[in-house]
Amino acid sequence: MKTMTYKGYAASVEYSDEDSCFVGHLAGIKDRIGFHAESVAELKAAFREAVEDYLETCAATGRKPQKPCSGRLMLRIPPELHATITTAAQISGQSVNQWISRALTQAARI
Numbered sequence: 001m002k003t004m005t006y007k008g009y010a011a012s013v014e015y016s017d018e019d020s021c022f023v024g025h026l027a028g029i030k031d032r033i034g035f036h037a038e039s040v041a042e043l044k045a046a047f048r049e050a051v052e053d054y055l056e057t058c059a060a061t062g063r064k065p066q067k068p069c070s071g072r073l074m075l076r077i078p079p080e081l082h083a084t085i086t087t088a089a090q091i092s093g094q095s096v097n098q099w100i101s102r103a104l105t106q107a108a109r110i
Contacts, residue, residue, distance in 0.1 A: 004043075006047060008067070008068055009027075009051050009068055010028055011024045011025065011026060011027060011035075011047050012027040020038070021036050021038045022040075024036065024037075024046070026050065026054065027068070028069055029068055031054070031066055035047055035049065035050040
């Protein structure tokens with residue numbers, strides 16, 4: 001999956017047939033930041049402008065901008081799966097974090 005990214009922020013984009021334009025939002029943050037455009041080139045520029053506006057607004061208001069992700073992920077899995085992953089990681093000479101990161105990277109096809 002290809003994603004538009006700029007300064008660590010990513011965009012989710014849809015096409016609105018009703019409005020005959022692309023509509024995008026910054027993804028991975030709770031603030032709702034949107035943008036739109038009629039062409040791909042305009043969409044890329046509008047996305048960058050939305051990120052810049054967001055960062056400038058945060059700076060002007062003294063608010064820390066939200067980061068898309070910290071790199072820390074907490075999840076709950078069955079103990080049996082945890083044990084299987086731990087064994088697989090040890091056999092491959094990796095830590096559990098390294099093993100899971102590789103597996104998730106492959107699953108996400110990055």
